[in-house]
Amino acid sequence: MSKSLFDKVWDSHVVRKIEGGPDVFFIDRHFIHEVTSPVAFLGLKNRGLNVLFPERTFATADHNTPTINQHLPVEDPLSANQLKALEDNSNEYGISHWGLGHKKNGIVHVVGPENGITFPGATIVCGDSHTSTHGAFGAIAFGIGTSEVEMVLSTQCIMQPKPKKMRINVNGQLGKGVTPKDVALYIISKLTTSGATGYFVEYAGDVFENMTMEGRMTVCNLSIEMGARGGMIAPDETTFEYLKDKPLSLKGDAWDAAVAHWKTLKTEADATFDKELTFLASDIEPMITYGTNPGMGIGISNNIPDANTVDGGVATYKKSLDYMGYEENDPMLGKKIDYVFLGSCTNGRIEDFRAFASIVEGKQKADHVTAWLVPGSHEVEDKIKAEGILDIITKAGFVLRQPGCSACLAMNDDKIPAGKYAVSTSNRNFEGRQGPGSRTLLASPLVAAAAAVTGVVTDPRDLL
Amino acid sequence: MAYDKFNILTSTAVPLPLENVDTDQIIPARFLKATERKGFGDNLFRDWRYNGDDTPKENFVLNNPVYSGKILVGGKNFGSGSSREHAAWAVYDYGFRCVVSSFFADIFRNNCLNVGVLPVQVSPEFSEQIFNAIYDDANTEIEVNLQEQTITIKSTGAQESFDINSYKKENMLNGFDDIDYLQNIKGEIETFANGLML
Numbered sequence: 001m002s003k004s005l006f007d008k009v010w011d012s013h014v015v016r017k018i019e020g021g022p023d024v025f026f027i028d029r030h031f032i033h034e035v036t037s038p039v040a041f042l043g044l045k046n047r048g049l050n051v052l053f054p055e056r057t058f059a060t061a062d063h064n065t066p067t068i069n070q071h072l073p074v075e076d077p078l079s080a081n082q083l084k085a086l087e088d089n090s091n092e093y094g095i096s097h098w099g100l101g102h103k104k105n106g107i108v109h110v111v112g113p114e115n116g117i118t119f120p121g122a123t124i125v126c127g128d129s130h131t132s133t134h135g136a137f138g139a140i141a142f143g144i145g146t147s148e149v150e151m152v153l154s155t156q157c158i159m160q161p162k163p164k165k166m167r168i169n170v171n172g173q174l175g176k177g178v179t180p181k182d183v184a185l186y187i188i189s190k191l192t193t194s195g196a197t198g199y200f201v202e203y204a205g206d207v208f209e210n211m212t213m214e215g216r217m218t219v220c221n222l223s224i225e226m227g228a229r230g231g232m233i234a235p236d237e238t239t240f241e242y243l244k245d246k247p248l249s250l251k252g253d254a255w256d257a258a259v260a261h262w263k264t265l266k267t268e269a270d271a272t273f274d275k276e277l278t279f280l281a282s283d284i285e286p287m288i289t290y291g292t293n294p295g296m297g298i299g300i301s302n303n304i305p306d307a308n309t310v311d312g313g314v315a316t317y318k319k320s321l322d323y324m325g326y327e328e329n330d331p332m333l334g335k336k337i338d339y340v341f342l343g344s345c346t347n348g349r350i351e352d353f354r355a356f357a358s359i360v361e362g363k364q365k366a367d368h369v370t371a372w373l374v375p376g377s378h379e380v381e382d383k384i385k386a387e388g389i390l391d392i393i394t395k396a397g398f399v400l401r402q403p404g405c406s407a408c409l410a411m412n413d414d415k416i417p418a419g420k421y422a423v424s425t426s427n428r429n430f431e432g433r434q435g436p437g438s439r440t441l442l443a444s445p446l447v448a449a450a451a452a453v454t455g456v457v458t459d460p461r462d463l464l
Numbered sequence: 465m466a467y468d469k470f471n472i473l474t475s476t477a478v479p480l481p482l483e484n485v486d487t488d489q490i491i492p493a494r495f496l497k498a499t500e501r502k503g504f505g506d507n508l509f510r511d512w513r514y515n516g517d518d519t520p521k522e523n524f525v526l527n528n529p530v531y532s533g534k535i536l537v538g539g540k541n542f543g544s545g546s547s548r549e550h551a552a553w554a555v556y557d558y559g560f561r562c563v564v565s566s567f568f569a570d571i572f573r574n575n576c577l578n579v580g581v582l583p584v585q586v587s588p589e590f591s592e593q594i595f596n597a598i599y600d601d602a603n604t605e606i607e608v609n610l611q612e613q614t615i616t617i618k619s620t621g622a623q624e625s626f627d628i629n630s631y632k633k634e635n636m637l638n639g640f641d642d643i644d645y646l647q648n649i650k651g652e653i654e655t656f657a658n659g660l661m662l
Contacts, residue, residue, distance in 0.1 A: 019630075020631060024646070026660075036496075039549075042500060042501075122662070128546075129546050129571060131547075147549060147642070148574075151646055155653055156653060193484055197541070197567070258662070261661070313539070316483040430545060432492055436511055
């Protein structure tokens with residue numbers, strides 16, 4: 001039978017098939033962070049188990065780290081305790097650890113690819129649902145729970161039934177001001193947050209083929225927001241070019257051999273999918289969300305939908321609009337905003353800062369807007385400085401913070417206050433996600449930049 | 465982490481008929497800072513359950529003394545969002561042993577199975593029947609029989625069967641977890657790893 005990219009990678013990692021049950025699935029690369037790993041290590045200790053392949057696990061601190069004054073001790077004792085646990089556990093079991101202050105520290109899904117830990121055809125897991133990011137490289141990558149973190153530490157395997165397969169094609173040319181984030185938010189708005197549950201997605205079509213690796217990572221990152229366990233894109237020259245000469249990428253003959261193998265990781269012409277969807281690039285405009293899940297997104301020039309026109313329960317929908325303080329049929333353009341967050345594993349890469357700078361250059365931050373610009377890693381931070389982006393954003397009245405997950409999930413001090421509106425380049429607009437009572441509008445870095453300088457929801461195409 | 469064996473659970477149930485209940489509602493991120501699996505039940509549905517000053521919100525179902533039990537009945541697409549197992553721990557720690565919904569998010573369902581909470585997916589019609597039965601009489605008992613893979617509304621006798629793969633079913637019936645299984649095939653895993661290029 002003809003195989004898809006997903007089949008090829010999945011099938012080559014099955015250690016054992018269990019009749020009527022899951023596959024024993026081998027994991028090539030395992031990322032851990034301070035929040036979802038401590039209990040897994042505790043489990044190991046309680047059972048007297050060891051880490052089977054410590055060289056396949058990589059630790060970085062990101063979820064609750066501060067984004068200012070990182071040279072000072074972490075003030076919150078609970079966060080400090082988790083960071084220390086990550087460091088101690090990594091040291092005890094011989095795991096590479098990029099803690100706070102380390103020059104390679106940053107968001108796990110940013111530092112993995114930029115150091116060449118991620119590679120095509122790999123199986124990658126982390127106790128974080130946005131692990132799907134690494135699918136951009138043609139890897140099978142997905143989030144796991146802490147029990148599974150313990151399994152991977154102790155046996156390098158988890159038990160997983162093979163998901164169903166979905167292919168999403170987007171063809172054509174994206175319009176001016178339409179970014180990979182908009183493509184993803186558009187697809188999620190069509191599928192809803194449960195439309196791809198039970199599936200693993202392959203993204204295909206010229207829109208993805210023409211995307212940079214940063215763009216592909218943004219798209220794959222958001223796969224989980226339509227319920228998919230993960231999403232992936234076939235590796236090509238763009239992928240190999242990105243990975244070549246990364247610190248932990250293969251070198252010399254080994255690299256050449258790997259590339260030769262990776263070139264075979266394509267879906268065969270007559271491979272079949274359980275579900276296939278096709279969209280047109282020309283139908284997509286800059287997107288923004290108006291509700292409390294990532295499926296509640298619309299083109300920025302549209303009005304908030306009427307309750308009678310949406311799928312699902314009217315009560316749930318109205319509760320969501322109530323929380324947001326919005327009315328049905330209202331336009332999104334012109335809505336006042338209070339905060340802007342540029343960052344996260346979705347949009348915290350160098351391209352995102354370039355995009356933000358392209359809008360704010362020569363303009364000024366709106367007085368009433370508080371903006372948090374948080375690079376995904378020190379490497380991103382270094383590039384921001386080297387490329388002159390820091391000068392541009394500083395002149396426009398913005399301040400660059402230090403790397404971490406920050407206001408995406410507000411585990412550190414970067415919390416949006418109750419009732420305030422934030423245009424955020426992150427991945428979730430759930431109630432209270434960015435702080436108790438916070439109201440999140442998910443959007444691209446361009447839309448975030450436009451809002452930051454005008455103080456209201458603004459079509460970035462008017463400023464480009 | 466070992467957990468209680470699951471066989472037949474007969475209990476009243478707590479109704480939460482909202483759709484898309486995400487894991488940030490089940491347990492907000494700021495309560496994920498423990499390094500031990502303790503005390504998560506106190507923060508289950510924290511921001512729906514308590515006001516900013518920690519006083520209970522009277523209109524939230526967990527604060528309504530009429531409803532209690534070991535079964536939580538949620539709306540469609542329960543547990544979407546983050547992979548935090550803390551959400552499943554919070555559900556377990558609060559005292560629930562079973563969550564019923566017409567649709568579950570993948571990772572949450574998986575996490576439940578790994579910590580001893582049985583996720584039971586029912587048809588939208590049966591879900592409606594359960595909500596109606598509970599709202600008619602909060603003392604209505606629901607019986608979940610894992611061996612038979614059935615869920616029954618005791619007052620009406622209405623019954624539906626549910627899916628679970630046979631491996632996970634055996635695990636839950638016996639209180640085993642995946643690590644027990646994987647430890648026993650470590651040699652096979654090491655041989656497999658030796659054959660990999662990277």
